[in-house]
């Protein structure tokens with residue numbers, strides 16, 4: 001981040017500042033925000049700009065509208081109401097995104113006012129990173145701040161293109177996310193234990209590969225462990241498996257051996273006769289998974305071994321649940337791992353990935369973690385060693 005300006009480098013008094021935030025929060029049928037984590041995460045930057053006396057122009061997407069104009073189900077209206085409550089001040093929601101109508105709303109702003117543009121994806125030029133659209137957005141403002149870490153892996157007009165036309169800065173959330181994740185990768189306190197789970201090896205292979213270069217211990221759970229077990233020559237019954245990825249999994253096992261990374265795989269699993277919370281279940285050794293059953297969680301012996309390794313870590317990175325934690329019958333492994341991470345108070349503990357964060361929240365352990373990344377895809381791409389367009393554009 002050394003070559004990127006941050007909002008602390010500037011006083012924005014009287015300036016019109018276009019701020020890309022990630023306000024893509026879940027909303028229920030009644031128009032209530034059901035989880036305002038993302039909105040709260042944007043507050044420090046917004047408050048700094050208000051404090052400076054800037055004229056704040058917020059822009060965000062919500063969901064996946066068609067890009068053919070306004071659609072009520074994807075409106076930022078519910079977000080605006082919640083943001084208003086959190087900021088304790090009125091904000092203006094503009095239907096116009098760019099052009100003379102948007103300009104008029106911006107011109108009416110006074111120092112310290114906050115304007116929210118409607119869902120930026122109502123214009124299909126946003127996702128195309130259309131230069132004219134980026135230019136039109138830039139025309140509304142004197143400076144650009146990107147605080148949307150969650151969309152930093154996308155090169156869209158409001159996340160990347162616009163930076164070409166305005167003095168550009170990283171917001172606090174962007175700065176914190178990038179600094180924390182790159183700090184963990186560049187100089188982890190050791191032993192560094194990485195925990196990977198979730199559904200598929202194919203989704204996570206680059207993350208596994210990258211972490212094998214950095215970690216002292218790599219723990220594997222979740223659906224992806226069965227492809228590793230196949231690579232070890234075991235039979236996994238009806239468990240989630242990716243036959244095409246067995247060879248890559250074998251290569252990862254070999255890479256761990258070469259690099260001296262301790263690779264932990266399950267020794268027992270919770271097997272079920274159906275993908276259902278009410279399924280008949282049995283705790284079985286990984287050498288005895290019945291042909292007609294599927295592993296939906298790591299077993300208690302495995303969970304205890306993982307918890308012990310986590311307890312000895314000086315830093316922990318965790319992505320991906322250990323089992324189908326959404327169903328109470330298969331949440332125990334993920335819970336044990338989450339509790340072990342939370343209990344290691346001396347370690348730096350970083351959680352990344354949408355479902356992993358949901359699991360930590362479900363078990364009410366978020367406060368015990370050092371850092372919870374707000375970006376699922378973006379944090380994975382960063383861990384994989386890929387450049388994020390939203391960050392690169394700020395350079």
Ligand code: ADP
Nearest residue numbers: 198199222223295296320323324353354355356
């Ligand atoms: P994250 O969002 O944290 O990156 P993923 O999206 O990769 O995690 O994976 C989360 C999903 O993996 C969850 O919905 C969970 O139910 C599923 N999952 C975990 N273990 C298994 C398993 N053994 N079989 C099938 N699905 C699993």
Ligand code: MG
Nearest residue numbers: 353354355356
């Ligand atoms: Mg996920």
